[in-house]
Amino acid sequence: MADRLKGKLALVTAAAAGMGRAAALAFAREGAQVIATDINAGLLKEIEGKDGIRTTVLDMLDEKAVNAFAEKTGAVNILFNCAGWVHQGSLLDCTLADWDRSFNLNVRSMFVMTKAMLPRMIDKGGGVILNMASVLGTEKAAPNRLAYAASKAAVAGFTRALAIDHVKQGIRVNCVCPGTVDTPSLGDRINAFADPAQARKDFIARQPMGRLATAEEIAETFVYLVSEESSFMTGQAVFVDGGMSL
Incomplete structure (x- = not known):
C-alpha cells in the first residue's frame, strides 16, 4: 500500500536518528510532507530532501524556540512527539538532575510542543498526535529504569487525558510502547x-x-496510527514489544 499519508503535513521531533528518523522516512515514503526536527544538525543533514523531507534544528528544551518554530510552521496534520532520553539506574543512582532531565525530555518537551501546535491543529479542523511511550512504565518494570519508567508512565497518562479533552475537536491522540x-x-x-x-x-x-526490534519495523506501527486506517482509535497505548509485556 502506498500514499497512505498523501496530502498530510507531518512534524516529527528527534528525527535525526533511531525511531524518529525511521518515522520521518516512513511518513515521507507514504506521501506525507515531513518536517523533521532534532538538536543534532549533522545527523539531520543526512535525511534533508529525502522524499521531500525538510529539516529544522530545534532544541525541545527551549520553550521560546519551540513556540517560534510553531508560529513559523503553522498547523500540521500529524504531530509525532518522539524526543526522549533513557536514564540508567535505580533510585539510589538517580540524582535530581537525572530525574529532571528524564521528565524534561520525555514529558515536558511533549507538553510544550503539543501546547504550541494543538490550537493550530484544532483551527485547521483536527489531526493526529502520536506520543512516544514505552512498555516500561506503561505495562512492565525492568531493573535500573526508575526515572525512565516513571516518565513514560506520565506519557501514557498525558496521552489519555489529551485524547478525551479533544476528541470532539477532531483530534486523535495515541502513544506507542515499544x-x-x-x-x-x-x-x-x-x-x-x-x-x-x-x-x-x-x-x-x-x-x-x-x-x-528494528526502528524500521516499529515505524510501520507509527504509519498505521497516524493514517486513516486507525481513524476510530484514540487514547490508546499500543504495544509493539515482541511479547515483553506478556
Whole structure:
C-alpha cells in the first residue's frame, strides 16, 4: 500500500536518528510532507530532501524556540512527539538532575510542543498526535529504569487525558510502547557497560522473541496510527514489544 499519508503535513521531533528518523522516512515514503526536527544538525543533514523531507534544528528544551518554530510552521496534520532520553539506574543512582532531565525530555518537551501546535491543529479542523511511550512504565518494570519508567508512565497518562479533552475537536491522540529497539541510543548505552557484548545479550534475553526490534519495523506501527486506517482509535497505548509485556 502506498500514499497512505498523501496530502498530510507531518512534524516529527528527534528525527535525526533511531525511531524518529525511521518515522520521518516512513511518513515521507507514504506521501506525507515531513518536517523533521532534532538538536543534532549533522545527523539531520543526512535525511534533508529525502522524499521531500525538510529539516529544522530545534532544541525541545527551549520553550521560546519551540513556540517560534510553531508560529513559523503553522498547523500540521500529524504531530509525532518522539524526543526522549533513557536514564540508567535505580533510585539510589538517580540524582535530581537525572530525574529532571528524564521528565524534561520525555514529558515536558511533549507538553510544550503539543501546547504550541494543538490550537493550530484544532483551527485547521483536527489531526493526529502520536506520543512516544514505552512498555516500561506503561505495562512492565525492568531493573535500573526508575526515572525512565516513571516518565513514560506520565506519557501514557498525558496521552489519555489529551485524547478525551479533544476528541470532539477532531483530534486523535495515541502513544506507542515499544520494547527494546536496536537504535544508536541503545548502542551507546550498551557500550557504556564494562562488558558490552554481555550487555547486548542481556537486552536480547529480556525479549521473548529472542531478538531486538528494528526502528524500521516499529515505524510501520507509527504509519498505521497516524493514517486513516486507525481513524476510530484514540487514547490508546499500543504495544509493539515482541511479547515483553506478556
